[in-house]
Amino acid sequence: MAKNVKIYSTPTCPWCIRTKQFLKDNSIAFEDYDVGSDQIKADEMVAKSGQMGVPVLDIEGEIIVGFDKERIKAALGL
Amino acid sequence: MRIYDLIIVGAGPAGITASVYAARKRMDFLVITGDIGGQTAWSADIENYTGYQFVTGPELVDKFEKHMRSYDTNVKEGEGVTGVEKTGGLITIKTDKEREYQAKTVIIASGKRSKELGIPGEKEYKNKGITYCATCDGPLFSGKTVAIIGGGNSALDAALQLERIASKTYIINNTPRLGGDAIMLQKVEKAVNVEILNDSSVLAISGDKFVNSITIKSGEEEKRLPVEGIFVEIGLIPNSDFVKDVEKNNLGEIKINNRNETNVPGIFAAGDVTDVPEKQIVIAAGEGSKACLSAFRYLAQH
Numbered sequence: 438m439a440k441n442v443k444i445y446s447t448p449t450c451p452w453c454i455r456t457k458q459f460l461k462d463n464s465i466a467f468e469d470y471d472v473g474s475d476q477i478k479a480d481e482m483v484a485k486s487g488q489m490g491v492p493v494l495d496i497e498g499e500i501i502v503g504f505d506k507e508r509i510k511a512a513l514g515l
Numbered sequence: 516m517r518i519y520d521l522i523i524v525g526a527g528p529a530g531i532t533a534s535v536y537a538a539r540k541r542m543d544f545l546v547i548t549g550d551i552g553g554q555t556a557w558s559a560d561i562e563n564y565t566g567y568q569f570v571t572g573p574e575l576v577d578k579f580e581k582h583m584r585s586y587d588t589n590v591k592e593g594e595g596v597t598g599v600e601k602t603g604g605l606i607t608i609k610t611d612k613e614r615e616y617q618a619k620t621v622i623i624a625s626g627k628r629s630k631e632l633g634i635p636g637e638k639e640y641k642n643k644g645i646t647y648c649a650t651c652d653g654p655l656f657s658g659k660t661v662a663i664i665g666g667g668n669s670a671l672d673a674a675l676q677l678e679r680i681a682s683k684t685y686i687i688n689n690t691p692r693l694g695g696d697a698i699m700l701q702k703v704e705k706a707v708n709v710e711i712l713n714d715s716s717v718l719a720i721s722g723d724k725f726v727n728s729i730t731i732k733s734g735e736e737e738k739r740l741p742v743e744g745i746f747v748e749i750g751l752i753p754n755s756d757f758v759k760d761v762e763k764n765n766l767g768e769i770k771i772n773n774r775n776e777t778n779v780p781g782i783f784a785a786g787d788v789t790d791v792p793e794k795q796i797v798i799a800a801g802e803g804s805k806a807c808l809s810a811f812r813y814l815a816q817h
Contacts, residue, residue, distance in 0.1 A: 449676075450651035451556050454573040473654025473680075489655050489725070490642035502642070507593050 440513060442467035443495040445482035449473075453492040456504045463515055519545050519618040521810050522608055524596045525754075527553025528796045529786025530624035531579045532803030538586035540811050545618075546583070547591045547610060552576030553626040554751075554787070555796055559650050564796050575796070599623065599758040601779055604817070619817070620810040623758060623769060623777075623784040624803055627751035627794070632664065636720030644726025645745045649673035656744040658682050662729050664717055665748035666690055671699040673746045678706045685709075685740060687731055689716045720745060753788045764790045775806035781817075783810050 442460065444467050446453035460467050472479035472491060486493045486500050494501040496512040509515075521537055523530045526548035537544045550556065558572030567575070583590070591610075598609035599621060608616045629647040631637060637645060646652040649663075653676050661681045663673050666688030677684045686693070686703070691713055693700055703709055715733040720726060730739050753767045761777040761784070762770045768790040775783045785791075785806035786799035 447651060447654040449559060449654065450648070451558065451571070451573045452651060454571070455552075455556060455576070458573070458577060471654075473657065476657070479655055483725075487724075488642040489644060489652060490646060491651055491655070 439466060440497050441495075442497075442513075443470065444468070445470050445472050445478060445491060445493040445495075447471065447473040447491050450491050452504045456492045456494065456509075459504070459506065459509070463513070465513060516615070516617050518605065519543050519616065520814055521545075521620045521622065521807075522547060522606070522616055522618040523622045523624060523807075524548070524599070524608070525553065525624035525626055525786070525788070526551045526580075526583070526590065526592070527624060527626045527786060528555055528579065528799040529626070529788075529803035529806070530622070531583045532800040533622050533624060533785060533807040534583050534588050534590075535586070536804050536807035536811075538583075538588055540807070542811065542814070545589050545591065545616065547594050547596055547608065547616070549593065549595045551580050551590075551592060555579070557648060557650070558796075561796065596625070597757050599760075599782065601760065601781060604781075606781060620781045620783065620813055622775075622803070622806045622810060623755070623761075623782065623788060624786045624799075624806070625754040625757075625788045626799075627753050627787045629747065630749050630752045632717060632720075632747055632749065634717055634719055636722070636726075640720055640722055640726045640745075643724070644722060644743060645720065645747065647747050649676050649746045649748070652744075653677055653680055653746075656681050659743040660741060661685070661744035661746060662687055662740060662742045663746045663748055665750070666693045666695070666713075667748070667750065668695040668699065669750070670746075670748040671695045671703050673748050674703045674706065674709055675699065677746070678703075678709060681708070681744070683708050683710070685742065686711045687715050687717055687729075688713050690714070751787075755788055758782075766790075774809045775802060776809060781810075781813060783813075 470478040520542040521544040595611040660683040662685040719730045769784040783806040785802040
């Protein structure tokens with residue numbers, strides 16, 4: 438069963454691009470929110486993660502800040 | 516314990532290039548690194564890496580990583596090296612995963628990291644208003660008042676990015692005038708919502724849940740500026756603390772000769788962590804290849 442994966446990112450952030458590429462390479466579907474242009478999603482990201490750095494991943498409610506490959510793998514069961 | 520021919524510390528342009536050469540020489544080796552790509556992964560646009568008229572940092576790192584992994588190289592990613600010590604003929608490497616590795620040669624290619632301010636409030640508010648990557652986090656400060664700390668090219672670059680995003684940007688620079696390239700400086704001076712505060716240093720950062728102000732000293736006067744974002748752009752320091760026995764210069768860069776040898780036989784270094792003149796991706800890559808060939812030669816002779 439595919440997991441519900443959301444990523445909060447900015448278009449210019451190199452680590453966001455790397456994180457999204459990693460998900461694509463592993464055939465993981467995800468929803469991408471641009472927090473630079475979507476203020477509601479930006480507030481949601483800050484509320485969920487308690488901080489303002491991108492990227493933030495929400496994998497079935499587990500919040501991961503940054504391109505933390507090991508945690509992402511574990512959360513996705515890769 | 517298994518004894519490797521070579522351990523490469525770091526996987527930026529220098530470490531990755533060294534790994535490609537090591538794989539092609541069929542050396543028995545290992546790469547230990549916190550992350551892949553180093554500073555290159557943080558770069559937005561790259562226009563001076565030969566063969567690419569234009570490439571982004573993430574794209575180039577992706578190519579580097581795929582090249583490295585095409586040889587089934589053993590990469591310990593997410594593992595930070597905490598110590599490098601040579602005793603007898605062998606070098607022992609300790610990591611933050613409480614592991615130890617041994618090798619006959621080591622290449623230190625651990626690069627540089629952003630310098631921190633070292634003032635009250637910095638640790639508490641990291642990623643809670645304070646950021647070290649304007650390119651990444653800049654868009655989150657849309658319509659807000661922000662401060663950039665620094666006075667060189669990276670500070671100017673951040674100011675130009677934030678000009679379009681923030682409602683007001685202060686540049687807090689501790690020298691009498693801004694440095695950096697003339698073209699960028701002119702653009703920054705023309706920007707309407709950018710205020711340059713020269714001869715000013717930062718004393719403290721405060722807030723509640725997130726940053727809400729910064730205390731600075733301009734000349735003899737102390738004042739508090741209300742800001743919601745702080746961009747630290749005060750330069751880089753080498754990741755060389757974990758290796759004690761090699762000689763370093765006053766910046767903490769590892770001293771090497773033109774064969775990438777340090778003063779300790781068998782320990783080589785390459786890229787931005789060294790005192791090589793000019794820090795460039797293409798130079799770091801070249802240095803990585805040189806360091807690997809030197810290590811290969813060393814193994815043949817010892």
